[in-house]
Amino acid sequence: MAESTLFRLRADPQDSSWAQGDPAVPLADLAAGGTAVRLEPGDDARALIPHLASLRRIDISFPKFREGRGFSSARILREAGFAGEIRAVGVLYVDQLAFLVRAGFDAVLPETLFDPAVARATLARFPHVYMKAADSARPVWLLREERALAARP
């Protein structure tokens, strides 16, 4: 799996703290140091919270399609304030991209390469979202509230 297949969900970061090449160590080995870690589906994302300040990248593993724990892991890490890169690695389809963005992922390293045109179209597909998540998208209930306030004389 070449690094070149990495699909960025956001513009390439300017922040130099984003470490593309740091080798990711398993959670169990993190005590020995490292700036990148790999979370398996059964790992507790909250175990990383004491280490977030020293981490630059967290890879979250999706060993098979239907594996959904990584979506919770990413969101928990963002809720805990992690600002480094979160990367989804494994069996992921282009049609999951919007969910990944909203759960807080920055990049995907998919087992099978995405067609960039299809990926871009997919990411642009839904104009609104119904619920708050880990991205900056504002839910429709907020847009509705703002509109109602603006309509007030």
Add this chain to the structure above:
Amino acid sequence: MYRYDEFDQAIVDARVAEFRDQVARRLNNEISEEAFKPLRLMNGIYLQLHAYMLRVAIPYGTLDSRQLHMLAHIARRYDRGYGHFTTRQNIQYNWMKLEEMPDLLADLASVEMHAFQTSGNCIRNISSDQFAAAAADEIADPRPYAELLRQWSTLHPEFSFLPRKFKIAVTGSAIDRAAIQLHDIGLQLVHGPDGAIGLKVLVGGGMGRTPLLAHVIREFLPVADYLSYMEAILRVYNRHGRRDNIYKARIKILVNDLGAAEFARQVEEEWAALKPLGLDPPPSELARIAAHFAAPALDADAPVDIDLSNAEFADWVAVNTHPHKVPGHAIVTISLKAPGEIPGDASADQMDLIADLAQAHAQDEIRVTHAQNLVLPHVRRDALFTIWQALKGAGLATANLDRASDIISCPGLDYCTLANARSIPIAQKLAVRLAPQEADLGELKIKISGCINGCGHHHAGHIGILGVDRKGEENYQLLLGGSGAEDASLARILGPGFDENGIVTAVEKVIGRYQTLRAGPDERFLDTYRRVGAEPFKEAVYG
């Protein structure tokens, strides 16, 4: 009725465009069936025994006449002229062509309907009480709370790949017509100590291979915390629910393994982390939604007394109507269970007729019940005769609500790839055999599933039938004593199974014994069974 604003419409329209694109990629072989499968499932499209099947969402079972006319149009244009109403208050079409599906979804979107999340390991269609806003026993209309959940759960980024499917029911009444104790999450509107409305939260009920009743994990959840608390439950489940065995992946197994108290503790802990994040919409959003469900302007001076001299009509009124909270009105249940017909099926013509009746006489509303019937919720009693005559002309005036021939049945082996045995022919035979004596028997709920997954709710049947495969032969197990209502209980297997004819005879023997044991005309079969236990019935069937 909730009406979409431009945000809702834009999301549904985008879904149609997305699926049109996905189908095009599939038909061009740019994606394999294997990769396409999860995509079509997210739009409610299954590949069944003979053709594609589409399941259309009917949120909390509420339709207006325009929508029901569209469901009729879809039956004519894309299917063979009929549709099948399901135990999840949805409708299924059994003879679909994949290449026509995007146009079909666009037709649905034109009347504010969709097939979002009617399949897959995600939060499914939110179900509710079919008598919402009409029954005198509710404390508030549950549908605004269900609509808020529908929106929150639509394309949820964290909860679209759960360990297994996830079903939520909401009711506004202590009289449970939504089977909340048999759902992954059951919600009941209740008054809090200060009189404000909140939610009682039940978790971990379900049927299928391991039937369990739900546990109350919170007696009162303030409305202001509604969605963040749901997030907490779903997150605990998504992270800790079993994924190693599909049959142990529902939340009921997790709740059962942890114990309800420990599960509740974990939810509260997760909620403590989520609550400060601003996930809950402001009260104005629930108020906005609730305004769509404002009570219809009904005439409380409408006459209560009507001419019941036609005995057949009077019987139908007695059996298939319920009192409405507004005097002079009634709630009408239209039975889709004429003995010998397929339970839950309606033809396009029947749907059109019911839509017209709803528009003319029922405030333009129709409800789908989890027992696979349709309801006109707001009807003047002095219009009942007109409605009955129209229904009778269309074969829809069967007076059998909650009686022996009002049988819930899954599609079974006639359609479903998961089934081990046929369900529909058993339902048809039983209905024909039992109909002549059903008036005497009173309330008797028979429910049939064609496999252990339990879509026919056999565990909640007063009499349940489960079709299994025994060495390549269809075999039917008999269960007694279940209920999906507020007195919920799980039916238990009586003994060894039967073949197709044997199960019909066995049910007749059970009913025969009930008639000799019954304490009086008001004692239902379920009450008798609970009073005397299984032994007398075992003896009647196997003795």
